[in-house]
Amino acid sequence: MKSLKKTYQQTIPQNIRAKMHVFFFKIRAVFVIGNKVECNCCNSNFSRFLDFGDYKKRKNAICPNCLSLERTRMLWLFLKDSKYLKEKTILQFAPFKVIEKK
Numbered sequence: 538m539k540s541l542k543k544t545y546q547q548t549i550p551q552n553i554r555a556k557m558h559v560f561f562f563k564i565r566a567v568f569v570i571g572n573k574v575e576c577n578c579c580n581s582n583f584s585r586f587l588d589f590g591d592y593k594k595r596k597n598a599i600c601p602n603c604l605s606l607e608r609t610r611m612l613w614l615f616l617k618d619s620k621y622l623k624e625k626t627i628l629q630f631a632p633f634k635v636i637e638k639k
């Protein structure tokens with residue numbers, strides 16, 4: 538299995554793998570249609586968030602629509618209602634895509 542993963546990583550360029558990764562998460566979104574959880578970053582509803590992690594999978598971790606993780610949703614929850622966002626400019630290095638848009 539490790540050699541298959543290594544071959545995959547060595548033969549397909551990283552930017553293509555990233556696009557494929559997003560594409561497969563979007564497909565998986567079909568299987569979690571529902572209203573049990575809501576992503577505060579993209580305001581989408583699902584029956585649950587998808588599991589995420591290479592070595593130790595975390596349950597209900599990633600939003601299948603915007604791919605935000607728990608920490609991203611928590612950060613946006615803080616920034617959205619924070620007085621800092623209204624009063625100051627924030628410089629975040631390597632911002633999360635979904636927060637960068639907002």
Ligand SMILES: [Zn+2]
Nearest residue numbers: 576579600603
């Ligand atoms: Zn989302």
